[in-house]
Amino acid sequence: MTPEDESAAPSPHGSAPRRAVRSFVVRAGRMTVAQERAWVELWPRFGLESTDAPLDLASVFGREAPRTLEIGFGNGESLVALATAHPERDFVGIEVHPPGVGHLLLRIEEFGLGNLRVVCRDAVEVLQRCIPDASLDEVLLYFPDPWPKKRHHKRRIVQPDFVALLASRLRPGGTFRMATDWQPYAEHMLAVAGACVALHNDSPQGDYVPRPDSRPVTRFERRGQRLGHGVWDLAFRRP
Numbered sequence: 436m437t438p439e440d441e442s443a444a445p446s447p448h449g450s451a452p453r454r455a456v457r458s459f460v461v462r463a464g465r466m467t468v469a470q471e472r473a474w475v476e477l478w479p480r481f482g483l484e485s486t487d488a489p490l491d492l493a494s495v496f497g498r499e500a501p502r503t504l505e506i507g508f509g510n511g512e513s514l515v516a517l518a519t520a521h522p523e524r525d526f527v528g529i530e531v532h533p534p535g536v537g538h539l540l541l542r543i544e545e546f547g548l549g550n551l552r553v554v555c556r557d558a559v560e561v562l563q564r565c566i567p568d569a570s571l572d573e574v575l576l577y578f579p580d581p582w583p584k585k586r587h588h589k590r591r592i593v594q595p596d597f598v599a600l601l602a603s604r605l606r607p608g609g610t611f612r613m614a615t616d617w618q619p620y621a622e623h624m625l626a627v628a629g630a631c632v633a634l635h636n637d638s639p640q641g642d643y644v645p646r647p648d649s650r651p652v653t654r655f656e657r658r659g660q661r662l663g664h665g666v667w668d669l670a671f672r673r674p
């Protein structure tokens with residue numbers, strides 16, 4: 436079934452609500468033996484079981500520290516680099532691809548990263564149900580799926596409701612950072628986040644910002660480089 440078939444499929448039960456349009460299709464990627472082990476042995480230590488109750492991140496980390504949330508971390512290499520470089524901050528990553536989560540769990544163990552935890556669930560649901568208002572200092576969305584075909588644009592995670600929800604979870608002064616190698620998606624991000632009344636564009640020209648030194652190169656950025664794509668960085672602050 437293609438994504439568009441899925442979202443258009445009539446309910447077999449007539450009145451039952453349709454599934455919401457999602458920004459991902461869970462791929463049947465195979466897990467390595469090491470990743471399988473990580474899920475069994477490391478998930479209980481570094482995974483956050485998200486129920487529909489708000490997460491108490493201060494008790495998860497045993498401290499109050501500045502907090503960064505990354506959405507769609509892929510294999511987690513940006514989080515590993517950031518959590519290693521910033522032991523004074525706490526990091527939460529959200530990803531729906533189980534092998535990517537397994538990969539990150541292994542790195543957390545390897546580098547002994549006590550300031551990093553993982554959630555395996557749709558980030559929209561996590562923001563809605565598990566992240567309290569005004570509880571994050573930074574949210575990162577690096578190289579989200581661009582869904583380039585017009586009929587798939589509704590699947591892009593950056594939508595007005597999503598950005599408004601995310602803005603409400605930032606503390607005043609907190610920043611929402613995005614990067615993409617797909618120019619039409621960069622323009623879409625700029626239009627959608629620029630129209631969010633709760634956010635202010637950090638770019639003095641009202642468009643893109645220079646690449647932040649803090650942003651690690653990720654697998655999808657390297658892929659874009661190989662294909663000769665440019666990269667657009669955006670940063671929006673909650674005043």
Ligand SMILES: C[S@@+](CC[C@H](N)C(=O)[O-])C[C@H]1O[C@@H](n2cnc3c(N)ncnc32)[C@H](O)[C@@H]1O
Pocket residue numbers: 458459506507508509510529530531532535556557558559577578579580592653654655656
């Ligand atoms: C194109 S990849 C980029 C991965 C990584 N950020 C990088 O730069 O290499 C996008 C990732 O976002 C994840 N994703 C998409 N929608 C998501 C959602 N609603 N919640 C959590 N993860 C999501 C996908 O599973 C995928 O791993």
